[in-house]
Amino acid sequence: PAECAYELAVGYWNSPAPGQLTTSPDTGAIDEGLTARDDDQMKYIALIITVTALVVRADEPVDYLQHIRPLLHEKCASCHGALKQEGGLRLDASGLIASGGDSGPALVPGNPAKSLLLERVMADEDSRMPPAEDGAALKPQEVELLRRWISLGANAPAERIPEPPSKHWAFQTVESPLSADDQQQVHAGMNPIDLLLNRRMAASGLTPVPAAERSLQIRRLYLDLIGLPPTPEQLADERPWGEIVDELLASPQHGERWGRHWMDVWRYTDWYGLGAQLRNSQKHIWHWRDWIVSSLNKDKGYDRMIQEMLAGDELDPANPDAIAGTGFLARNYYLFNRTTWLDSTIEHTGKAFLGLTFNCAKCHDHKYDPLTHEDYYSFRAIFEPHQVRLDPVPGQSDLEKDGLPRVFDDHLDAVTKLHLRGNPKTLDEETQINARVPELFVSFQPEIKSVSLPVEAWAPSSRDYVREDQRDAARLRIVNARQAYMDAKEKLAAAPKEKLKESGLPQFAFEDDFSAPRPADWDLVGPWKYENGTVLRTTSTREAEHLRLKHQLPRDFELTCKYTHTGGAEYRSVTFRFDQSDDRKFENFVYTSAHAPGPKVHVAYTRGGQNAYPNEGRAAFPVKIGQKYELRFAVKKTLVNVWIDGKFQVAYSLPDRNPEGALSLSGFDATVAFDRIAIRTLPSDFKMEPSKNAVAASAGDLKVKVEAAEADMRAAALKQLALKAVFAADDARFAGNEDQQLNVAAAKAQAEALIADGEYDQLAGAGDQKRITAGKAKVAKGKTQLAAAEQGKYVSQKVTRKALEGPDHTHAKYPAVFEPTSTGRRLSLARWMTDRRNPLTARVAVNHVWLRHFGQPLVESVDDFGLRAKEPLHADVLDFLAVEFMESGWSFRHLHRLIVTSDAFRRSSSTVHADPQTSMSDSENRYLWRMHTRRMEAQVVRDSILQLAGRLDLTMGGPSLNISDAVVRRSLYFKHSRDQQNLFLAMFDDADHLQCYRRSESVVPQQALALANSKLSLGNAAPIAARIGRSSLMADDDFAAAAFEWILGRSASQQEIAACVNYCARLQEIGPEHESEAKRQARVRTRLVHGLLNHNDFVTIR
Secondary structure, X not given: OXXXXXXXXXXXXXXXXXXXXXXXXXXXXXXXXXXXXXXXXXXXXXXXXXXXXXXXXXXXXXXXHHHHHHHHXXXXXXXXXXXXXXXXXXXXXXXXXXXXXXXXXXXXXXXXXXXXXXXXXXXXOOOOXXXXXXXXXXXXXXXXXXXXXXXXXXXXXXXXXXXXXXXXXXXXXXXXOOOHHHHHHHHOOOOHHHHHHHHHHHHOOXXXXXXXXXXXXXXXXXXXXXXXXXXXXXXOOOOOHHHHHHHHHOOHHHHHHHHHHHHHHOOOOOOEEEOOEEEEOOOOOHHHHHHHHHHHHOOOOHHHHHHHHHHHHXXXXXXXXXHHXXXXXXXXXXXXXXXXXXXXXXXXXXXXHHOOOHHHHOOOOOXXXXXXXXXXXXXXXXXXXXXXXXXXXXXXXXXXXXXXXXXXXXXXXXXOOEEHHHOOOOEXXXXXXXXXXXXXXXXXOOOOOOEEOOHHHHOHHHOHHHHHHHHHHHHHHHHHHHXXXXXXXXXXXXXXXXXXXXXXXXXXXXXXXXOOOOOOOEEEEOOEEEEOOEXXXXXXXXXXXXXXXXXXXXXXXXXXXXXXXEEEEEEEEEEEEEEEOOOOOEEXXXXXXXXXXXXXXXXXXXXXXXXXXXXXXXXXOOOOOOOEEEEEXXXXXXXXXXXXXXXXXXXXXXXXXXXXXXXXXXXXXXXXXXXXXXXXXXXXXXXXXXXXXXXXXXXXXXHHHHHHHHHHHHHHHHHHHHHHHHHHHHHHHHOOOOOHHHHHHHHHHHHHHHHHHHHHHHHHOOOOHHHHHHHHHHHHXXXXXXXXXXXXXXXXXXXXXXXXXXXXXXXXXXXOOOOOEEOOXXXXXXXXXXXXXXXXXXXXXXXXXXXXXXXXXXXXXXXOOOOOOOOOOOHHHHHHHHHHHHXXXXXXXXXXXXXXXXXXXXXXXXXXXXXXXXXXXXXXXXXXXXXXXXXXXXXXXXXXXXXXXXOOEOOOOOOOEOOOOOOOEOHHHEOOOOOOOOHHHHHOOOOOOOOOOOOOOOOOHHHXXXXXXXXXXXXXXHHHHHHHOOOOOOOHHHHHXXXXXXXXXXXXXXXXXXXHHHHHXXXXXXXXXOOOHHHHHHXXXXXXXXXXXXXXXXXXXX
16 A cells, blocks of 8 residues: 555656646656646645555554654643643653553553553543544554554654653743853943844854944834834934934834834724624724823833733722723623633733733643643633723713723622533533633732722712713703703794795796897806707806896796706706895705716705705706706795606705795806796695605794703703712712612602603604604603602612623713722732743743844744744843843833844844855844844835825824825824725735734735825825925936935935936926926926835835
């Protein structure tokens, strides 16, 4: 079988793939230039090799390393390896197999029948190994391999016994690698990073390249620390390097630049869902984004940041700034499944802060790391009680408009159950799960102690600013209600018995076929022309050109007109205006529009010179250019009905009328031909279609408005009284002296206010059935609550668990309260994470910072420091920086300063002057003998273009911005979620909202197209060119040299300047014929700038 497999594999390999070269007929070697085989071929070959490894001829020896060791590792190591030794047995090293476990030797060499190992893998399902729940049984051919290996003597080479997981490099306490001699060199001015890196390079015979030219160093520093390019003046800065570094670290833009990095790691996303339904993250989560930026700008210790993110509500429960940090946990909210929500919390808390993949232990013990199935659920128990809510913020009591997303502990007795095989429907009812960190590290976890919370933490409505906002709202409602009442009474007093007077005219009839001018009937304003029985508007403008009828229309009339849209620019509208005042600041009108995105017929109006286009007055209609239409509309009092070609289109009630006004016909952005018009008095019995919008203007309606205003005043006054009663009851309750009499009084006041509110809604909702129904429901509910209160049955309200798991936490009418204590579990976790003895937290953070300064991390798997993570080449650098980080008070600013002042950071990235032996020996630059080049992140590309153009708005903070080309704020303020992503940023590998511990860096043609054709680069090239060439006397070669410095941050070579001058000369020759010199120069230089924005050096940090 082995020979057959080999022949099959070789034959398949030597057969030419379609379109590929064959192997050499003489040597069998693949000819030079042969491309890679298709994936399916490679997969087939891999399968052949695997089969060959398992299929052994009966007379061939069984090889332990090739056949047995991989089999035992796959099937047995998870229970009988370094992580776990069920029954005291280990099968992960040859020397341990024969010694066996609690049941004796696992095998007897030469005697399969007496070998316990073979017996257990061949046993019945109840006792076989591996157990059914841990994986599939060995296949017959695998059992035969084991049997033959044992019968042949179980020969195996000596193997190194794997160390216990506790000895893994990343699990060791962090200690400084610097010796006493090293410390002396550091005190003498040597950067410790260079000391360690240079020592390793020297030992390997490698020579570092010199420092980059200063302008490149400064550009690198600016882009690294603040994410914005330097100006030419800043590029020429000759101050000591440390001064420039300190200035940038103190810049507000530093927090924005590095805030975006940490937003990647901590998975920032704005809320998203379906329509207005929140399903993921939290509304107003931007408060957490601003907390990140602010914390970095304050150089808040990373230990404190972690504590606030995991337990700010327990650490400093009365401090909104600390609580804002818990947005890290609030971001994980998921509407439909609490287990999914907690799974995300567990996974990404582990990855972000510890570099541990807890998620791999959800269904079973971790396959590689010392994290058991029970460890996972013990870690979950830390988060089990926590929930999310929005707290009111000063100046805004409406949580839909603003609020602070945060977490808190609720239902403190919540029990965590172990999910068998990770299935939440199959719970282990016997295993007791206690909240703790993984067993390997539990020795230094602080004791979990419950936290007593101040009143403002568990009763948000007790806060002074919340109460003052409520009082202000109540006072404002009273003021507005009184004003509305006065206005309604005034209108009622002035209202005539009829809403509009009849015109007093006899029956009106007017017709015109436009066969000839009729100056006695029409005023013509603009270039109108009579031709072939039509009156034509032949120019498409937005000017007030119209035909104005000289006759007064009756109040109620019907107009019919045949006309054709003959062309136009954008809106292509034909308009029929009536009730038009002489100054045109009051008019009602009907128009048809052939505007491409949405052709329509629309009833609209103008008041005070401002046009109003109500949605209720609009109907979609496919207006086509060149097609004749018959428009008919009838006006009866304020009601308008519109038909086109005999088909009803829309009914709309105007707010009011001016029957003495004039009628005019016009076009807007359109050319039009009017064929015929007929106007008549509308018969009194003409049946009109009712409108969807209601307009109350009769004396009877005005009386209703007065009654509604009186009801509103009463409701507002009762609301104010209810607030006083509620605050009195609250104060007693919060002080621990709950008074049932005060509670009942508050409940009665609330109920009476609710009834009054419902009565107001019924009166004010005339024509709005939905509001009337809601008002009736309020009244019914209020009466029920009032009856209960009068019987003394009032019970103080508390937020239910179901309400907490929903996304919208609005204030109850009687203020809701939460638990007055918190479990302290998350605070214990946060303090354990930031304990000096924790071996992971500082290392993981330093690795992230190093990655973003050098383009490559010290530990390749940035989110996994478990047993699969190899000890890094520069482990001493990692440990030194981790110690320095912690001992500096976990100061990111100190860490950045150490890194960017090192020679390693300032080295050239070019290999032009590199030592050839060094280049060859370390082509991947693992020893950091040169700087890595890397592409700007997406946000830096966009922000840099705006900064160069002088258009970047440096306003900081606030709600996330809708994505738009018109926005000139920094990119981190755009909305960023599953449903909302900036396409330009996405093209340059923007952060994935689900997980982005390390950004990808792709190179695809679409990126070049985006830079070449986007509004961002096209629209900003001209202002950049204007800023560079402020003097029109600047020669093209001087402009080119300056443009290189501005845009690329470096000097141009003579060849590059010559190429730019030649390019400008060619562009000057192909411009418009009568172009002025100033416009020609601006056009040419804009094109040159646009070209440089597409230069590789612009998007590359060298």
